[in-house]
Amino acid sequence: MKKVMDLAIKDLEEAWAPVHKADISFVRTEVNPQFVGVVPPSDVIISTTFEVELENASGTIALVIPYSTIEPIKNKLNASFQTESDRVDKEWTAKMEEHLRNTEASVRVNLGSAMITVGDLVNLNIGDIIPLSQNADGELDILVEGVSKFKAFFGVSRGNRAVQITRIPDNE
Template sequence: MAKILSQEEVDALLRSHAKGAKAGPAAAPAPERASAGAAQRAKKAQIQKKVSLYNFRRPDRVSREQMRTLHFMHDRFARNFSSSLSAYLRTITEVNLVSVEQLSYQEFLLSVPDPTCFNAISIRPLEGAFALEVNPQLVFPIIDKMLGGPGEPLKQMRTMTDIEQSIFDGVLKLLLDDLREAWRGIIDLEFRIQARETSPQLIQIVAPNEVVLLVVFEVKMGSVVGMVNLAIPSIILEPVAGKFDQEMYTGYKKSSNYEEARLLMESIKRCDMRVCAEIRGTNLRLSDILALQVGDIIPLTQRFDAPLDLTLDGIPRFHGYVALNANQKRIFQISSMKQEV
């Protein structure tokens, strides 16, 4: 059992402590002990220099290089979507990338309005989903523009009806197509709308405390300005983290002109062109053409065995001959290219 000190013993201890404090300075430590203490203090200072602040509620799950790659990708998407949306709505629209930042999914949900256009986007072949939010300040003017109106915003915000959601799906499909094209350099993803709600709290793509990458776009359509938010869970990027670094070291070294030229060439390759094999004839007056009947003969200016011109949208590009293949179908065999003038 511990001994309890009396009041006299406590006073004696306090007096002895006061006498020790009034005593002279302590003796200098031995050189060995001084050097050991200095080394310990230096080691402690070195350890303290390596300490950095870390917020466990908002950890940085994505490296700076990956953030730069994401910024580059979505800036390219903003330019492409601006052109696509302008052609789709037949009005001038401007899409700009505002920021790319990391925050928790709960903080993202608190930052978006309610009600709004909130969508969960599946990303096959990866597991998980993206969250896409389009502000109602932008949704209703676009719907009004698509229905032939001036594209003015609502005076009082409300939830979207089923018909309005179906109309706006055309814009969402256009957005997802351009987003897939922007991500193609990293991985070819198939974006599809998995779920849609007007209240953001009803869709949980990840846990509330999970870190997401928030990509914010600003869309301008005349006097209307609205925001588009894309939330990407950081855990989804872990399987393709190496590809982000590869895009960083290869994609950034290419000039923007080269990238734009490549995208332009890919778009041109999907264009339809009219191909015709033309026979050079003779000049006829309109009265002669109107008087033509079955059996009439029109003189030509070239021999029957002379090569024909193959035109692309009316522009002569190749020389060749009309022939029959094994299935007795007419084909055109190219013999030479037309020389550029």
């Protein structure tokens, strides 16, 4: 747990660096937050909880910051948030958009379905025909990651079988 805390402290110091130099140190581990005793019970605190899962252990880390330590630098926080956050948000958004655009998604066209008995199934031979529920000239469902997202007609484009999107269905 000490290694995890050391890494978290390093990241916290880096996160605070643009606003104010923070010297953060690990004092001790406490199972019950009531017994930490960093500030009197009447003081206001800022508390954030993290669920941590490691290979062989898991637990909760509570980051508790007494408001009295933030109050002297709150003007820096406001100024930094307004200027720094826009730049960071735009960078993060651009990276996320690039990542999403390069993510592959499974796309499947549902040509139809049929119900047959197991007896019919075991007796199927090459050349047998199974009638599908879908009309041959009707709109087909395009499934993205298993979810119906588009309607389309089946056809041929440049010598390849293809579908032409006709509409985006309402939440059916």
